[in-house]
Amino acid sequence: MRTLILPDADFLSRERSLLSRLEIGLADEGVRVIHALPRSLDPVAAGTSTDQQQVLYSTSVTYPDDGLPLTLSLRAAAMIRALERVNDEEGGKSAIAATSARAVDVVHCFGEASMRFGLALARGCGASAIIELWSKAHVQSASKAIRRSGLGGRALALAPDEQLLAHAQQILGPRRVAAAPWGVRSGEGHRKPRQPDRPLAAVLIASTDPLASTNETTRDHVRQALQGLRAFVDAPPIAPGFANELILFVDAAAARTLPLMRWAQELNLAPSLTVIPALEARRDLLVQADVLLIPQALGEHRSFVLDAMAAEMPVIARADPLVDAISESTGVLTVNSTAPDAWFTHILAVAKPDESLAKRLATAHDYTARRCRSYLHPQSVVKAYAQIADANNELRGFAPTPLSPPTNTAGGAS
Numbered sequence: 001m002r003t004l005i006l007p008d009a010d011f012l013s014r015e016r017s018l019l020s021r022l023e024i025g026l027a028d029e030g031v032r033v034i035h036a037l038p039r040s041l042d043p044v045a046a047g048t049s050t051d052q053q054q055v056l057y058s059t060s061v062t063y064p065d066d067g068l069p070l071t072l073s074l075r076a077a078a079m080i081r082a083l084e085r086v087n088d089e090e091g092g093k094s095a096i097a098a099t100s101a102r103a104v105d106v107v108h109c110f111g112e113a114s115m116r117f118g119l120a121l122a123r124g125c126g127a128s129a130i131i132e133l134w135s136k137a138h139v140q141s142a143s144k145a146i147r148r149s150g151l152g153g154r155a156l157a158l159a160p161d162e163q164l165l166a167h168a169q170q171i172l173g174p175r176r177v178a179a180a181p182w183g184v185r186s187g188e189g190h191r192k193p194r195q196p197d198r199p200l201a202a203v204l205i206a207s208t209d210p211l212a213s214t215n216e217t218t219r220d221h222v223r224q225a226l227q228g229l230r231a232f233v234d235a236p237p238i239a240p241g242f243a244n245e246l247i248l249f250v251d252a253a254a255a256r257t258l259p260l261m262r263w264a265q266e267l268n269l270a271p272s273l274t275v276i277p278a279l280e281a282r283r284d285l286l287v288q289a290d291v292l293l294i295p296q297a298l299g300e301h302r303s304f305v306l307d308a309m310a311a312e313m314p315v316i317a318r319a320d321p322l323v324d325a326i327s328e329s330t331g332v333l334t335v336n337s338t339a340p341d342a343w344f345t346h347i348l349a350v351a352k353p354d355e356s357l358a359k360r361l362a363t364a365h366d367y368t369a370r371r372c373r374s375y376l377h378p379q380s381v382v383k384a385y386a387q388i389a390d391a392n393n394e395l396r397g398f399a400p401t402p403l404s405p406p407t408n409t410a411g412g413a414s
Contacts (some may be wrong), residue, residue: 001385002032003106004083004127005058006118008065009041010208010253011111011134014280018182018303018377019110023058025378031385034086034104035070039116040066065117076120082345083125102126106385110134112141119149128154128388129360130381136299136322137209139168141371146176146217156388158381160301160322167299178387184306186369191312191361193353194290196238199245200351201289202229204252205280205304207296213257218296220338221318223263225295235344238352246272247265249289251279280304287311291350293343295335299323306372309364314350314357316343323372331364 003026007019016380022032029325035058061082064075068177083103103125109118110132122129131142139157146155158180168177194200204225212218237345240251248269250260255275264270276282282303286292287307291314294305299322306325308315309332319334328334335347349357 001032001106001389002034002087002104003108003385004034004036004104004118004121006036006063006107006109006121007038008111008113009038010113012038012041012152013253013278015110015303016186017283017307018283021183021185021374022381023040023377025375026382029378029382034083035060036063037061038065039063044057046341058116059090061086063117063313065113069116072116072120073124076117076124079117079121093299104131105389108132108381112138115142115145119145119151119155122154123150128385129156129207130384130388131155131157133157133159133164133168133177134301135209136164136167137211139171143172146172154388156384158384163322164299164301167322178384180378180384181372182301182303182306182377183372183376184303184368185374186310186365186372193358194351196352197242199247200232200291200347201247202291202293202347203249203279203286203289204254204293204295205302206258206260207253207298207300208251208257209298209300210257212296212298218298219258221295221297222258222260224338224340225293225316225343226260226263226267226269227254227340228347229272229293230303231270231344232347232351233269233272235348238348242410243408244351247274248272249274249276249279249286251275252277283307289313289315291316291347294318294320294326295343297321297326306368310368310372312361312365314361315364316346316350325367329363330367331360331362333360 005019005023023035026033037060039062063079067075080103087103105129106128107118107122108130109115115131119129129149131146133139133142143158149155157168157177159168159177160180160182165177165179206222229246229248234248235244237244246383250273252275263275283304292308294317297318297320299320301323305315309325314333316333316335317326319336326332326334335342335346
């Protein structure tokens, strides 16, 4: 079985770790993976350095994501020919490549901008299509794209948790959506408490969705989080002899869609602000920060949130009914109020940690160890591949490995 992993530029820049874990898991399940890189993304941003390539169990190709809508069918046809050339080159080495009748068997789309191209590609080569849902807005656009695709039962959407699954089933119908829980490698836990005499390092994640960036309510929510940070800086020092200092990291894409720089200047936070391209891709560094702030409740799923929880990094987020992980019961500090004081209270609790915070972080770590094991995503995806396989081709006998039941192991799950 061959699958084409087709992320758009935005999803790839945020979720390289998720895609890498998926590709390794698919390879373990016997799936041949081709990893498509958006042509609009430069090689560094796409993660095509030597180090990154070493962890991708796949063949890489470039796909034309930057063409005009009128050229969609032409670009899809060109991509099919490119995939056929890849198969010809691998024909002598791979029994799968030599026996399969089509360019790929499954086109797996990640991100809204890859859907139309991926569905056209699947239709053009007789493949099935998977759309990996990641947000409430994505559910709406995926519903329209699937209905117009002409693929019928050969198109399926996947949801990363139970809340978005239930919402997607209401929109697309229960037979059009399956569960494929995202997972992360569980950290060791027992994070060292923050030292109050050093600056508070905060990571703020804001949506790059154009609708969210123009919506006054969601814009205000981001500004309220910044006001909470300003209140922390202005508060009496939490450590004798030391000012409450702040280092704030934001993503460059969010800074382009929201006036974060202007707001920071108005709140006198500009000296503390650092803008980083592809911020969420830098997981190893980011989980060393003191707190993750998620001011908007848009039903957006990010595996970085799970990584932070697994590493016992405090998470403060606006309560979101469409994201399982963002809940008081999972150890996240949730904000329901529109007042900046709510953010300030939680930020202060993180800056001056106590036993209550330690229990929250342990709860978050335990949640990821029990519910977000890294192997669950690829196994669920393989199960979905088998579900939509065409009964008249060589995939008929393809059987995924049964999902393993959760087990309690020392140190959490891998």
